[in-house]
Amino acid sequence: MGRDGKPTRDKILAESKTLIFENGFSGTSIDQILQRTGITKGAFFYHFKTKNALARALIEEYAKEDILHMNQALEKTENLKSDALERLLGFIQEFIDMMSGLSEPPGCLYASYTYEPSQFDKETLQHISETILKWRDTMQQLIKDVLKKYNAKIEIDLQSLADHTVVIFEGAFVVSKALNSKDLTADHLKHLKNYFELIFEPKSID
Amino acid sequence: MGRDGKPTRDKILAESKTLIFENGFSGTSIDQILQRTGITKGAFFYHFKTKNALARALIEEYAKEDILHMNQALEKTENLKSDALERLLGFIQEFIDMMSGLSEPPGCLYASYTYEPSQFDKETLQHISETILKWRDTMQQLIKDVLKKYNAKIEIDLQSLADHTVVIFEGAFVVSKALNSKDLTADHLKHLKNYFELIFEPKSID
DNA sequence: TTTATTATACCAACTAGTTTGTTTAAATTT
């Protein structure tokens, strides 16, 4: 065998993610990545066939962690399953906690890619939409469970209510970056939680 | 006099905005702009000293239109001033109408720039944050007026509730582009309207 | 246990093309 390439590959992934949030993908040159990682061009192209292959590997890793966080929040709130509304609110609270006390405004690679879509191949963009749809499925199930014991005070469209969580995440990321306000994301997830609390009321027995 | 350069300048602004939504700012070359507009390099640099000067002119024009739309929605709902809640809801409804029946998913230049901030000078980025803060001021005033005759059912932070509108706009833009769903933005503005409707209840007379 | 072998990981220099921006002189409008 030879030496272990994983640390190098991981360094490339980590530093290029940081650079993409600063410069965008197009605005990030391979030379910049080499400077930050301290590796050479040969090493870079050994690990990634093209710059675009890096983009793809990055979004795959990012989406994997994203779904992991989602599932971890589901697990952590399993004890609340007896009351589906409590569970839904607890699920959101997990992300409020996650987004509290950050040292800088957070961002999302989905949004970064989405605002320069022509730079990426179909599969890369599809991976983003598929991951967002996983969030939709999860949120839909959580809300459906609530609707078994609760009435919605207003007419709601299940799908768009399910998507609303991702919408607020993405919007809060943009605004927190634009206003350089690191606590903003947690604040807006609280509004999401409020919204869910206000929508549902216990079913009356007819 | 000489001839009128405005049509050329406007064509540059219009086409480069389209291109930036496709490729990002870094990913958009001046040659691409020349191709789409059919003008020459000399003409481009006659109107804009640098590529960055174009970025600045673009965001200034975009922000000006944005604030114009905001003020037009304020004017259109002035007749509802007698009930501040009706007015707030009507204000949001104006944008629901605006975002209904679009032919393609909308996007926002603020978000586009925000995800490659290093490409722009301080003034350009500041113009974005200042414009978002104008939205904050407007929404804060609308909400303050509501609070004179209505109680909030939950404890709310005025500033973050005011920002929530821009957050939902920006988030809906990202997700609508990512999922290629043109009606999504209107749907999520409806959730915003729901939220406002659910928060407030008429003040009881103590 | 030393010596080859092999696959992996990495490096330094190079290439071909693209980028923004400049320059200059002539042509075209109003």
Place this chain on the structure above:
DNA sequence: AAATTTAAACAAACTAGTTGGTATAATAAA
């Protein structure tokens, strides 16, 4: 005559990607 636009050549820096060779470390043969 003044303002705008074309056409075309040019430069300096930067771009993604290639090449030929080297280093590392585990393994296999002597």
